[in-house]
Amino acid sequence: MANQVEPKLIKPLYDELQKERFVTLATVDHETGGPNVSAISWVLAKDESSIFFAVDNRSRILENILKNNKVVINLIANESTYSIQGDAHIKEERLQDVPLKLALVEVTIKEVRDVMFYGSKIVTEVLYDKTYDKKAADKLDKQVMDAMKKA
Template sequence: MSDLVANELPETLLAKLQKEHYVLLATVDVETKAPSVHTVSWVFAPNPNQIRFAVGQRSRIVENIEANPDVSITLIGAGSTYAIEGKARVVEKPMANVQIKLAKVEVDVTAVRDVMFYGAKIDQEPTYVKTYDEDAAAKLDNQVMSALKKDGTA
């Protein structure tokens, strides 16, 4: 289908990205120049024109974005599948006030496309569970999401 929805996040997608949410991130690999797909859950949209996410500061994602800022974020929800295109930049490495070394990345949204195939809709969104200590996961999640919600760097 790949219909252009908007040049910014519609309210339904903005609402989804106000809390931790499972998304797929596509970058261009720094060495092979091939598409590279990653999963990300620490994601937050402060407004309709921007998405922030956190990844390990030594992640291949960081290298890829520093070499080529073009990214696509796939969000499954609100009854469909959306490709959110944009330009990314690493804005903080490491992130302040987070117990592990992460990088904060900001994406300026340039297009939102409905990429669901014709004649279908999503009736159940993906879910996941953390497989490590619940208390440690909750503490880390709170630190990371608080840091993502802050404008700028420390």
């Protein structure tokens, strides 16, 4: 049985990407040409066809995107695992109203593929906890998500 492929986000995925959450991002490494996988959490579906994410402007992710803009976001949601493939570009080199120097990246979605292996479903999604000052983390997370929503 072939996995389902869509040209844009389905509603449950769009809804899941309206808040900070754990995803992995695959890029092509600018030095080796091989795969590079990073975990990120400041991610937001702007609409069904585009996703924003924010990363430190010194991040290797940005160098990789400048050399090769093909990316894959891996999202665990809706009882499955999804590969969201698209073209990325740096929308803003410095995200406004955020104390850290973060870049805003926009991914134009080309394909959303359910990649969960046959006959299974996700029963527990990934949870994480911030290991630094909870109040400061919550404040920063809100600033970043609000700034991405305004962009």
